[in-house]
Amino acid sequence: xxxxxxxxxxxxxxxxxxxxxxxxxxxxxxxxxxxxxxxxxxxxxxxxxxxxxxxxxxxxxxxxxxxxxxxxxxxxxxxxxxxxxxxxxxxxxxxxxxxxxxxxxxxxxxxxxxxxxxxxxxxxxxxxxxxxxxxxxxxxxxxxxxxxxxxxxxxxxxxxxxxxxxxxxxxxxxxxxxxxxxxxxxxxxxxxxxxxxxxxxxxxxxxxxxxxxxxxxxxxxxxxxxxxxxxxxxxxxxxxxxxxxxxxxxxxxxxxxxxxxxxxxxxxxxxxxxxxxxxxxxxxxxxxxxxxxxxxxxx
Amino acid sequence: xxxxxxxxxxxxxxxxxxxxxxxxxxxxxxxxxxxxxxxxxxxxxxxxxxxxxxxxxxxxxxxxxxxxxxxxxxxxxxxxxxxxxxxxxxxxxxxxxxxxxxxxxxxxxxxxxxxxxxxxxxxxxxxxxxxxxxxxxxxxxxxxxxxxxxxxxxxxxxxxxxxxxxxxxxxxxxxxxxxxxxxxxxxxxxxxxxxxxxxxxxxxxxxxxxxxxxxxxxxxxxxxxxxxxxxxxxxxxxxxxxxxxxxxxxxxxxxxx
Numbered sequence: 254x255x256x257x258x259x260x261x262x263x264x265x266x267x268x269x270x271x272x273x274x275x276x277x278x279x280x281x282x283x284x285x286x287x288x289x290x291x292x293x294x295x296x297x298x299x300x301x302x303x304x305x306x307x308x309x310x311x312x313x314x315x316x317x318x319x320x321x322x323x324x325x326x327x328x329x330x331x332x333x334x335x336x337x338x339x340x341x342x343x344x345x346x347x348x349x350x351x352x353x354x355x356x357x358x359x360x361x362x363x364x365x366x367x368x369x370x371x372x373x374x375x376x377x378x379x380x381x382x383x384x385x386x387x388x389x390x391x392x393x394x395x396x397x398x399x400x401x402x403x404x405x406x407x408x409x410x411x412x413x414x415x416x417x418x419x420x421x422x423x424x425x426x427x428x429x430x431x432x433x434x435x436x437x438x439x440x441x442x443x444x445x446x447x448x449x450x451x452x453x454x455x456x457x458x459x460x461x462x463x464x465x466x467x468x469x470x471x472x473x474x475x476x477x478x479x480x481x482x483x484x485x486x487x488x489x490x491x492x493x494x495x496x497x498x499x500x501x502x503x504x505x506x507x508x509x510x511x512x513x514x515x516x517x518x519x520x521x522x523x524x525x526x527x528x529x530x531x532x533x534x535x536x537x538x539x540x541x542x543x544x545x546x547x548x549x550x551x552x
Numbered sequence: 553x554x555x556x557x558x559x560x561x562x563x564x565x566x567x568x569x570x571x572x573x574x575x576x577x578x579x580x581x582x583x584x585x586x587x588x589x590x591x592x593x594x595x596x597x598x599x600x601x602x603x604x605x606x607x608x609x610x611x612x613x614x615x616x617x618x619x620x621x622x623x624x625x626x627x628x629x630x631x632x633x634x635x636x637x638x639x640x641x642x643x644x645x646x647x648x649x650x651x652x653x654x655x656x657x658x659x660x661x662x663x664x665x666x667x668x669x670x671x672x673x674x675x676x677x678x679x680x681x682x683x684x685x686x687x688x689x690x691x692x693x694x695x696x697x698x699x700x701x702x703x704x705x706x707x708x709x710x711x712x713x714x715x716x717x718x719x720x721x722x723x724x725x726x727x728x729x730x731x732x733x734x735x736x737x738x739x740x741x742x743x744x745x746x747x748x749x750x751x752x753x754x755x756x757x758x759x760x761x762x763x764x765x766x767x768x769x770x771x772x773x774x775x776x777x778x779x780x781x782x783x784x785x786x787x788x789x790x791x792x793x794x795x796x797x798x799x800x801x802x803x804x805x806x807x808x809x
Contacts, residue, residue, distance in 0.1 A: 313725045337731035348759070349719070350726040352751035362748070366731035396755065410730060 262286045263418065263449055264310055268319035271305055279305040281473035282319070287451070289417070292444045294464035294481070295453045298495030302473045303453045304345075307420045310451070311340035338367060341416035345423050347400075347407035356387065356395045356406060363414040381413035384439050401432050408436065412443070419443065421452040425459060437463050457499040461485070469494055559684045566608035566678075570786040571687040572695055573793050574679045580797040581675035585668045587804040591660055594667035601674045610681045617677055618670065625666035632662030685710045687784060700778060716753070723752045 264287040271280040279302045287293065295303045308314040309321045312333045321328045328336060341363075344350060353359040360378045369377065382388045385405035390398060395406050404427065411419060424440070425433035437459060444450045454460060460467055460481050467484045469477040471494040477484055484491065485502040498506070501523055505515055508527065515526035561567065566574075581601070588594050605614040639657025646652055689707050692698040724734065727748040736745045768774075786794075 308725070311729055313729060332733075333725075333728040334731045334733045337729055340729075342726075342729035344722065344726045344729070346722070348756050349723045349752055350730065350748075352748055352755070362732070363730035366733070414730065 262322075263289045263291075263324060265322040265325075266306075266309070266319070267322075269306070269309060269316050269321060270318040271302075271309070271314060272317045279473055280309075283473075283475045285468070285475060285478065287449065289449055290444070290447060292440070292450045292463065292465045293452075293468060294460040294466070295451060295468045295470060296455070296457070296460060296494075296496060297470035297476075301470045301494070303470050304422055305473075306468075306470060307342070307422065307451060307453060310418065310420060311342050312336045313342065334366070337363070337414070337416070339416055340418040340420060341411035341414050343408050343411045343419070343421040343424060345426065347403040350407055350410065351395045351403060354394050354396075356382070356393055356398075357391050359395050359406060360410045360413050363410055367414060377413045377415065381409040384412055384442075385409040386435065401428050404428065405432070405436065408439070412439075416448075418449045418451070421450070423453055423455070425454065425456060433459070457496065457502075461499045461502065469496070471495075558681070560610050560613060560681045561684075562609040564608045564610075564682070565789075566604060566682045568789075569682075569793060570784055570790045571683050571691040573786060573790045574683050575688065575691075576794060576797055578675045578679040580801050582672050583801050584804045585671040585675075587808045588668075589664055591663045591667060594664055594671060598667055598671050598674065601671065601678060605674075605678060608678065608682050610678070613681055614674060614677055618674065621670050621673055625670055628666040628669060629659070629662035632665055633658050636661050690780065690782070691784060694780070694783070701774075716757070719753055719756055720749065723749050723756075726752075 264285070266283055266285040266287075269280055269283040269285075270278070272278045283306060295307060297303050305314060309316060309328065310323065312328045312331060315329050323331075323336060323339060351359055353362065357378055360381055361374055364374055364377050379388070379391070382391055385408055387398075387402060387406060387409060390402070390406075395403060398406060404424075408421070408424065419440075421440070424436050428436065433456075440450050440452065441463060452459075452464075464481055467477070467479060467481050468475060469484060469490065476494060477487060477490055479487075485498055485506075488498055488506065491498060497503075501520055504523060508515070508523070511530075513526050513530045515522050581597070585594060585597060588597065602611070602614065602618075605611045633654050634652050636655060636658030637653075639655030641653045641655055642659075644653040686707055689698075689703040693700050693703045728734070732745070732748055734745050734749070736742060
């Protein structure tokens with residue numbers, strides 16, 4: 254279970270600006286409140302400021318102007334190592350962190366830094382390994398794992414710290430469909446257990462299926478902060494931010510023009526709507542034939 | 553103090569000179585400064601370098617480097633002042649130690665040494681800020697017959713410095729995010745805190761080298777008969793500058809001996 258928090262807004266971002274030393278203004282004034290238990294997707298084109306924004310939540314970057322409060326405390330005044338007790342951060346490239354010769358030790362690195370030892374440490378590491386399905390590689394060299402497995406190992410190394418907030422930078426990039434689903438299922442389970450999850454992604458289908466709330470960042474500004482279904486209704490804003498609707502949402506919108514409405518966002522719900530509508534047009538017998546595939550609501 | 557010794561593309565007449573001309577320039581200035589022993593000619597040489605920096609539109613960078621060099625120069629003057637025994641004694645700080653006496657020639661010698669150091673460093677800074685490393689290496693290969701493999705090694709090493717710095721930053725952040733503290737305790741403890749940074753860096757670099765080697769081989773690296781997309785030939789101006797430089801060195805040699 255995540256550590257007890259005060260119940261104040263978990264993360265409060267006020268007029269956050271960040272200018273890199275090279276001169277680029279990456280964030281141009283962001284206001285945002287994140288509450289405990291949310292599952293948030295952060296989307297936007299490459300270079301929009303997604304990573305810059307999330308790196309402020311655990312102090313890896315400090316605001317040029319404005320404030321970021323974590324559980325009421327100003328992150329600018331706390332060392333990253335201390336903020337790491339509350340906020341875990343999984344980097345895009347697992348090779349930026351893996352350095353142990355045994356997977357167990359790699360996963361144990363974070364919890365050890367937090368002061369865990371003995372049975373509790375072992376228990377934490379083993380349960381993190383189990384969560385990412387790498388138990389059988391416990392004593393192997395992480396360097397010998399496939400890239401997908403190393404990516405999950407990096408995730409496990411943060412899971413084992415059991416932080417209240419977990420931030421993931423493109424957790425599913427380079428993963429096949431099954432691995433992606435596995436990772437997202439782990440995140441959902443953590444979220445059900447009370448962890449607050451933020452993930453950066455380019456995969457709009459993941460957003461549609463797994464996020465409760467989406468932050469659309471473009472050119473250093475928070476353009477849209479809404480649930481996925483609401484975001485997908487603003488196609489114009491998405492397109493101008495360099496993104497595209499997920500196929501089902503796009504299909505929904507095209508079908509709406511023909512008077513077929515559905516906003517469940519799933520293939521099944523869409524098929525049902527289409528079948529309902531078709532049933533009024535096509536002959537009853539061929540309709541039965543088409544519906545025998547399993548859409549119960551055809552009747 | 554941040555001293556930039558990177559190539560600064562300003563497109564000045566100095567930039568348009570051939571890399572070899574500018575390399576020869578730095579070497580000529582080095583030779584001449586060794587032949588000059590009086591402060592005044594060295595000072596003139598130094599100011600003419602600043603003039604060339606202005607011509608090359610890199611004055612700002614050169615001057616900020618010179619500011620840093622002044623501290624070293626001051627230290628050099630002090631050092632020479634106390635340990636140069638010849639000349640008329642101006643004052644002796646410790647009367648029982650005549651070796652520490654400050655002489656007029658000692659001061660002049662110190663100033664010369666300091667000026668010479670500044671002249672040499674500034675001339676090479678001028679070379680580096682006005683010449684892309686790639687041009688230097690290519691001209692070494694083409695005109696001085698340095699084997700291309702070694703030249704390539706050198707260019708690649710330069711090319712990857714910023715990449716490595718970026719990797720170091722990211723690895724540092726990734727370990728900090730796992731509550732690693734890089735600022736721990738004494739020198740030995742500190743050395744230990746470097747492992748989580750150094751090991752991933754080494755591994756990533758090895759992987760990168762391997763991938764790069766494969767990518768290069770698939771693109772035919774190492775085949776004989778390499779040609780160059782850009783060949784830089786010395787122009788008429790280069791010839792004139794080279795002749796002028798060689799004559800200047802010759803004059804300096806004649807004056808000295």
